[in-house]
Amino acid sequence: MLFLTAVLISPVRIAEKSTIVYCLKLLCTNTSNKLKTLKMTDSSKKNKLNRRDFLNKGLRYTVGLGIGAIGVAAWTKLSSQEMVWQLDPSKCRQCGRCATSCVKTPSAVKCFHVYALCGYCDLCGGYFRPETKNLTTAAENQLCPTNAIKRKFIEDPFFEYDIDQDLCIGCAKCVAGCGAFGNGSLQLQVHHKLCDNCNQCSIARDCPSEAYSRVPAKSAYLFQGIEEKDYQKQKG
Amino acid sequence: MSKKITFILIFVFFTISFVQASPVQRFPKPEFEYGHQQPPTIAPDARSQFMEYLDVFVLLVSLSLISWFILKKRSRWGALGMSVFSIVYFGFIKEGCVCSVGSVQNIALALFNPGYKIPITVIAFFVIPLLFTLFFGRTFCAGICPLGAIQDIIAFRPLKLKSWLQTVLGIIPYLYLGFALLYAATATDFIICRYDPFIGIYRFDAKFSMFVLGATFLLVGVFVARPYCRFFCPYGVLLNLVSRISWKHMTITPTTCIQCKLCENSCPFGAINEPTLDKKKEDRQIAVRRFIILSFILPLLILAGGWVGSQFHENLASVHPRVQLAEELMTFNESSELEPSLELTTYKSLGKSEEDLYVEAASIIREFHVGAWILGGFIGLVFGLSLAGLSINKHRIDYEPDRGSCLSCARCMDYCPMPEEEKPHRLLFAGFRKPVRFK
Numbered sequence: 001m002l003f004l005t006a007v008l009i010s011p012v013r014i015a016e017k018s019t020i021v022y023c024l025k026l027l028c029t030n031t032s033n034k035l036k037t038l039k040m041t042d043s044s045k046k047n048k049l050n051r052r053d054f055l056n057k058g059l060r061y062t063v064g065l066g067i068g069a070i071g072v073a074a075w076t077k078l079s080s081q082e083m084v085w086q087l088d089p090s091k092c093r094q095c096g097r098c099a100t101s102c103v104k105t106p107s108a109v110k111c112f113h114v115y116a117l118c119g120y121c122d123l124c125g126g127y128f129r130p131e132t133k134n135l136t137t138a139a140e141n142q143l144c145p146t147n148a149i150k151r152k153f154i155e156d157p158f159f160e161y162d163i164d165q166d167l168c169i170g171c172a173k174c175v176a177g178c179g180a181f182g183n184g185s186l187q188l189q190v191h192h193k194l195c196d197n198c199n200q201c202s203i204a205r206d207c208p209s210e211a212y213s214r215v216p217a218k219s220a221y222l223f224q225g226i227e228e229k230d231y232q233k234q235k236g
Numbered sequence: 237m238s239k240k241i242t243f244i245l246i247f248v249f250f251t252i253s254f255v256q257a258s259p260v261q262r263f264p265k266p267e268f269e270y271g272h273q274q275p276p277t278i279a280p281d282a283r284s285q286f287m288e289y290l291d292v293f294v295l296l297v298s299l300s301l302i303s304w305f306i307l308k309k310r311s312r313w314g315a316l317g318m319s320v321f322s323i324v325y326f327g328f329i330k331e332g333c334v335c336s337v338g339s340v341q342n343i344a345l346a347l348f349n350p351g352y353k354i355p356i357t358v359i360a361f362f363v364i365p366l367l368f369t370l371f372f373g374r375t376f377c378a379g380i381c382p383l384g385a386i387q388d389i390i391a392f393r394p395l396k397l398k399s400w401l402q403t404v405l406g407i408i409p410y411l412y413l414g415f416a417l418l419y420a421a422t423a424t425d426f427i428i429c430r431y432d433p434f435i436g437i438y439r440f441d442a443k444f445s446m447f448v449l450g451a452t453f454l455l456v457g458v459f460v461a462r463p464y465c466r467f468f469c470p471y472g473v474l475l476n477l478v479s480r481i482s483w484k485h486m487t488i489t490p491t492t493c494i495q496c497k498l499c500e501n502s503c504p505f506g507a508i509n510e511p512t513l514d515k516k517k518e519d520r521q522i523a524v525r526r527f528i529i530l531s532f533i534l535p536l537l538i539l540a541g542g543w544v545g546s547q548f549h550e551n552l553a554s555v556h557p558r559v560q561l562a563e564e565l566m567t568f569n570e571s572s573e574l575e576p577s578l579e580l581t582t583y584k585s586l587g588k589s590e591e592d593l594y595v596e597a598a599s600i601i602r603e604f605h606v607g608a609w610i611l612g613g614f615i616g617l618v619f620g621l622s623l624a625g626l627s628i629n630k631h632r633i634d635y636e637p638d639r640g641s642c643l644s645c646a647r648c649m650d651y652c653p654m655p656e657e658e659k660p661h662r663l664l665f666a667g668f669r670k671p672v673r674f675k
Contacts, residue, residue, distance in 0.1 A: 056481050059481045060370060060481045060482070060483060063370060063477075063478055063481060064367070064370055067363060067366045067367060067370070067478075068363075070343060070347075070362075070363075071359055071362070071363045073346075073347055074343050074346050074347065074354055074359045074362070075359060077346040077347075077352065077353060077354050078353070078354060078355075078356055078359070079353030079354060079355055079356075082282070082285045082288075082355065083353055083355060084282050093582050093585070095578055095582070097578075103435075103439070103441075104439070104441060105441045112277060112278075112279070113277060114277050115274045115275055115276065115277060116265075116274065116277070117261070119261075119262070119263025119264065119265070119266065120266040121263055154268065154272050155268060155269060155270050155272065158266045158268065158272075160272075160275075162275075181262075182262060182263065183261055183262055183263055189279070191280060192279075192280060192281060192282035192283075193280040193281070193282070193283070195282070196331065196333055197282070198333065198429065199333075199334075199338055199341065199342055199358075199426050199429050200341075200425065200426035200429060200430075202430070205425060205557070208578045208579040208581075208582035208583070209582045209586060214353065217281075217282045217285075220279070220281070220282055221279040223277065226277070230276075230277070231276060231277040231278070231279050232276040232277065232278050232279065233279050233280075233281055234278050234279065234280045234281060235281055
């Protein structure tokens, strides 16, 4: 590109000496002379200064109006309410990119537990690796890479699973496991207290199943299997 | 009971394949005998919108303050203080978002994409600095933009760049703006945000490549003052153009220039125009001739640029994820050893037809064909106008800030030996007059 620029600029630099341009200029001289006699008859120095000021002023108003026009044009596309990014769990394919594509580390996408759907299984597909024999909380049995799921005995044969969202990285391994073997009560959602609400969500750009969309902040969350009234909103 | 359930679970384990992901009530809701209460699912709310309005308010106040510092108080310290404030507030606290530089893309997307809804704060962050520039010059660049402020305070050993190099590098922001607008308008990507060099530093979580980019800019910035602002910033292009016709603009001297040359090397950005050597004004005839030649060259360059751009429209479009997917689907065959990408397998698993994808990709490529003509024409126009700018002789007697590229940082003011004009009421304190300084 530098070369291209240099090529483009150099002719003008040597324009005064170059013969080709000189010929061109000769051709133009006649026209310019005519223009000169037509226009430049009497323009005193004072007038010229005023003209420049006038042009500047006119341009200023035009640009001001232009900026205003762009602003107004954008205003017509104004969202009536605050918009946030939302992950649709029904489209999610648990590819794991939510963990890696977010501008934040760890990702602002977290696993949420929809307790209302949970079967409280002993053998939880979201908690245990598929080949696990002993259903204990030993590290080698856990599917979660960060130990973010806490298993708690309730009563025979039920266990409750809680998610420590400070540890969760949004890798969706548990979501895939629960969806494949259980009720699908573990679901990924954008944690809006953590989300920076970027211009262009970098996970949305990388999501293979286009599960991300912009929605009004009032209904920021979308859980499968339960209605909006069934989950508890927490003030940010 | 427990064993039975475990048996059923293991049975299910082996029979259900690994594709089903939507919730199915495979296991009934448990009935707790000892009255265990199910905890609710908690969904934390987004941060309140009030904070965003506060940002707009802070932007307005800080812009007014810095304009006052620079134009009225002629204070470099004031501008520096605002830079530090901006780094702390817009940089570290707001984590570099929302920023005016990126807002250009939102505006483009909103104007070209009917489905996109734009937040009001983004419009405010786009319009307010432009309006302030129209009134007072680029005071936004001086110390309110967090990207500029961080570079401004580390410009310790600025080198003077050759003017030809500065002109050539100065074309890059126009190209960057053109590409950013094309990709934003086609809803492909927000490249300004993606390659923002300092946001990773402000957020303390830069990926390695982003950190290297940011650190490089900062390191180079020690010797070449504000490299991003001068040679990359796409929003700076708009501010540059608007600043040329601003109502007021900072001046180097408070009264009149005496051509003492003291300020000559004070500008780290090479934005001070020196007096022209020839005392006589240029012959009008030559000027008119040049004007005619340029008015022939300019449309030619625009057309040529547009044509060249349109030849590359498929390359430009291949960045779009849908086009990429369509391309892969077209070239993919089952027998090859290459693994299909995650996008392709997902698309197939969703059960959408291939035809739809091809139609969609084709329409995107058509959009890019128009966009590439416009982008190419714009690049041609930029080259043409740069040529015109180089060939026009401006007659100048005094040392003046170049209205376009001057960032209003107020460094040069301290070099001017002329005393400030005394205002009538200050005559009372004539004894405390500012001494005439010669640096």
